[in-house]
Amino acid sequence: MNRKFEARLINAGLVCSVILVLVFFYIPIFTLIMFSFKEGRILNLPFEGWSLRWYQQLFSNGEVGKAAVHSFVVAVASTLISTVIGLGAAQSFVRFSFRGKTLFQIVAMAPLVFPQLLLGVVLLLWFSVLGNTFDFSNNLFTAIMGHCVYLVPFTTIIIAVQAASFDPTLEQAAQDFGATPWEVFREVTFPVLWPGVFSASIFAFLLSWGNFYISYSLTGTERTLPTFVFSGMALGSTPLYPALATITFVVGLLLIVFAEGIRRRSLAKTMASPKE
Amino acid sequence: MSHSLEPSRLMVALHALPSVLLQSAFFVVPLCMTIALSFQETQYYQVQWVWSLTTWTEIFTTYYYWKILFNTVLMSLACVGLCAMIGFPIAYALVTRFQKWQATIKILLVFAFLTDAVLKTFGWVVFLDQTGPANFVLNFLGLPDLPDWVIYSRVSVLFGMVYTLLPFSIFTIYLSVDMIDKNLLRAAYDCGASKFRAFYEVTLPLCKNGLMAGALLVFVLSLGSFLEPKVLGGGKNPMAAELIRQTFETRINWPLGSALTIVVISITVITILLASRLLDLGQGRKK
């Protein structure tokens, strides 16, 4: 009796703590969503009324549009580059053994435990020196490179998890049936690793899209959405920013749900692979 | 005995080289250059390429820098403690409860983690504002406003840091708890252990490495916190990252900024080395 009660108490405590943490995580997100529909221009309570005018303003604001385009370009480019590089690194991590592998692993993972702002600062110095020598200034390209350094460890880990369960005899079989190295990759290796590659790219895209720390140092005079919001926050802000945030949230959530759906579908198809 | 074909050198190079090149050109080399830069002089906001120890002498003799660094480490340690304390029960609950809702909760956590940090910090500012929802709810319940020491103070900075870094803690601990063979717990019960006892004797020791890894990650990343002290702290209690930013941006003193960066990175590296030593010891005992 007493034991049962104790178990129930623990159960309730654990469940409640998860719910509380979820609430904690979503407070700022829901606060912004709520304020995006505010009629007045000051971000405080109480509401004078609800309106969609800030969304209208958002779509007619050229600055926002430009920042969004920049964010998109940087995110797409760095997602592509970091996913391709991460795929190679993950394969090297899991499948190959070669001299200097430990050093390779340490260097490849180091940016993960490197404070992002400092990474941005270090790269800012480097690009300034390079820029002085080769006569260029920071622009979207430098930001893309910075994002890639930050994203590759993430994509590598996610793809490596998928690669770890890869059965190498699949490749041997394809070879035995006459596949060239490229055909082995196209027909077997890549499709089997695809769920991992896909999650990695979604992860990379969202991390890049929302990245502030590196963009802050490396975009030069161009702005991405996070740096745009950061500079806007300082001046007495309007519900324009919450409206922008809300759109970002919705798109992000859709992307994640979509990715999860794809992952589950491929899992259902290929799970319980023929063994033991 | 492995029957896989030995990968050719070309194959290995094709896979590993892109990442090696990227990390060398945009991580290792810049880092080395930063170290070199910290040994240069500066004059009229211009770097003078003259080797000297001026900057380092300045750093080691200026109390102000050390105060900020100390404050940063202190805040980071507090953040680590909070994240571990909150993260562990959450990760544990995620693995052992919520069979049905687990996937959804994970998605919600991942989404919160992946969302733009600036927006989330901004959301907190709006929420905690004098005339924001926090006080509105408090007043509605008949309570007084949030006291001054809660907003634009160390408390709110720490709050923000925990908010940003908690997912790292939850994810790493989750992985280590999830990896524990459920039969081990059954075996413990079978030996007559109570639930508490089994948790203490089996679960906790087995996810120690996950806890340590999570703590390490949180510590290292919180050393670089910038948005939280700047936006939620109101600039009253600057932390290292903000100091470094200012040194570059306002004082335009590159050698000094580089040196401060190196100091923070050194703390990071030393912590990681110490932690990996500790983790190795733990594994050594297991074998």
Place this chain on the structure above:
Amino acid sequence: MPKDICTIQGVIKNYGNFRALHGIDLHVQKGEFIALVGPSGSGKSTLLQIISGFEAPSEGRLLIDGVDMTDVAPADRPTSMVFQKLALFPHKTIAENIGFPLKLRKVPKAEIAKRTREMLDLMELKPEYLNRYPAQLSGGEQQRVALARSMISHPKLLLLDEPLSALDVKLKKVLQTELKRLHRSLGVTFIHVTHDLEEAMMLADHICVMQNGLLLQVGTPDDIYYRPTHRFVAEFIGETNLFPVKAGQNGSYEIEELPGARGVSSFGGEGVQSDTAYLMVRPEFLHLAAPDHDLDVTIDIVVSETFNHGSTTQVKAVTREGNHIITLEIQGHLDEAVDIGAHLTVGWHDTDTHLFARTADKMEFAA
């Protein structure tokens, strides 16, 4: 005499300082079903990898259908492999899996579809499986798909790398029967690697027993069971009784030590090139002494354990003198229950025994 489909000459394989194969010579004839048998680490899988081309021999030569295979890639060899874990592509449907070798050869789509259907019929798989994924099929069906995929390009040599080892006993039996039927109907040469000698005896025309990188014996299942040439081979399947013997006068052998044995004669050891040898008596050739049973050698034993095997009863016993362990197998149930500790007299006919050299032991240890 039929032509060799596969000739292995003095093949040695080194992994660094470790020698996995110590000079293997083997001739495989067209249409045969060959089994490579041995415990793990015996080199059987390495030999298969060398035949398939995934490993290159350190020394020696491999000919398939008379052609030297040294510089021929796995894909270009007329061999096809069925992998231990089957290696069905999880992201491809059954049709795509079976047709994959043809797709790589740029065979027209219609032709691929036709031949895939043929293979499906041959393997007795249902046509509605074509659009399913491997994970949606049972273990036995997956097995058949893997076989179909390997057979669709008409290889001259089908290599099977323990494809049955992961299955449960009942399914294994079904698929063994299937494999044998398939081998008969296709006429393709099979080389089957297994650690299970019983399986090899069931399936193969010739069995190659391997141990520590050496080919100990090649022979028919009967050779392996009744006429082993090594102690390892003799003890690899079932239980057996081995008595050390040594050379006596005029080329005959005598049992070294078996106190209490009556009627011990000397044994002619044709072909045994050694002073010391083993006399092997399989348990089923040990009979209970009875007046009407004219046994050549008899001995008194004390029963220490009995095992009911259904159609037979296995009896473990020790000799009354000298405590030698003896195993015998008796058809059906004993009329009178044999109690532990019961005293029996058993014996054998000399014609049921087999003699082989003992020097082989030393070779095994040197390996």
